[in-house]
Amino acid sequence: MLSDNLKNILSNIPPAITGVYFFVDRSGRILYIGKSNDIRKRLHQHFHNTTSKALRMQNQVDQVKYENMGNELMALLRESELIKVHKPVFNRALRRSVFLWGLYLVDTAEGYMALQLKKINKDQRELMAFTAKSEGKEYLFRVTEQYQLCQKINGLYPSSGACFQYSLKTCKGACLGEEPTWVYNDRVRQFVQDISLPKEDRTILLEGRTAGERGVVLIENGVYRGYGYFKGELEKDVHLSTIIQPKTDDRDSQRLLRAYLRKQHSTAQ
Known part of the structure; x- marks a missing residue:
């Protein structure tokens, strides 16, 4: 059952606010920072969570503050910024980076540029980051087809011979060494350019x-x-x-x- 204080907090938050929220204890210390497309609905989920960590956080919450950001992208950017500044104890305890998988550019022994999906490595700069492996794999299948790349080279089709897409004539034969590396790699570079943040303003x-x-x-x-x-x-x-x-x-x-x-x-x- 919710305490009177938590009930009062929920009643004072307007509905359908997209933004960032802060759990604050009696001393004014920020315990947790989160973002939501509906802050009141998300707080309701927090306050009805019965895990030991959630209950411990609920017991320390004295007030909730929030910033209306208006849209999800700016809320995400603001959340990321504020967590770095305040380093709330429950953010450190409850989660690491939301991005766990990355798409990396790797040169094969044959000289082809491969797109490989791997767990995020803080020492390497990924081309793209994903919250789940399934999301990354689905994306890699899509761009492999879109740019007429090779499923085998991109680690999507283990084979000692040709990849499946070769039989459909959507792979140009890089898996068999038939396509020149420079021709294949030009399409990979085009993909990298397309997904990079625009160099123009x-x-x-x-x-x-x-x-x-x-x-x-x-x-x-x-x-x-x-x-x-x-x-x-x-x-x-x-x-x-x-x-x-x-x-x-x-x-x-x-x-x-x-x-x-x-x-x-x-x-x-």
């Missing part, structure tokens, strides 16, 4: 926190610069320099932005 327009407001994330020359909010028309009524809150470009922000752009690209196809 780019703005990602998103939902705002209120009616008539928009959110915007700024990428300059492949670097994440920050985000902000505006009303009216961008560049006509509002200049970017007046609204963008500068943020740190790091590995996590790059992963979040690449994942967002990957999903947008998949939806558009």
Whole structure:
């Protein structure tokens, strides 16, 4: 049964808020930071969780604060930023990085550029990151077909001979050494270019926190610069320099932005 304090917390959170929330104890220490597309619904799940760790956290929560971000991407970026700053004890105890699998570029002995799905290695920079192996494998199958790459080279079809796609004529024979490495590798490089953050300046327009407001994330020359909010028309009524809150470009922000752009690209196809 919920304590009166937790019931009171739930009753004071508006419905359908997308943003970041903070569990705070009586001394003002931040215990946990999370993000949700519906903060009140997510808090309800937290407060009805009966695991020992969840109960321990519930017993320490004195108040919940939140920031309305208006959209999921900006909420994810803000959550990542705040966890690094505050290092809440329950975030460290309950989870590591949300991205556990990565897509890496590896040269084969024959000189072909292979795309390999492996567990995230902090010492290597992945091309793309995924929350689950199944998600990464599904994506790798899709891009292998889209760019006419070889399932065998990409580790999707163990075989001593040709891959399955070769029989369908969607693989050009790299698995048998029939396709020149430079021709094959050009398509791999095209894929890498397509999934990289755009090198030109780019703005990602998103939902705002209120009616008539928009959110915007700024990428300059492949670097994440920050985000902000505006009303009216961008560049006509509002200049970017007046609204963008500068943020740190790091590995996590790059992963979040690449994942967002990957999903947008998949939806558009």
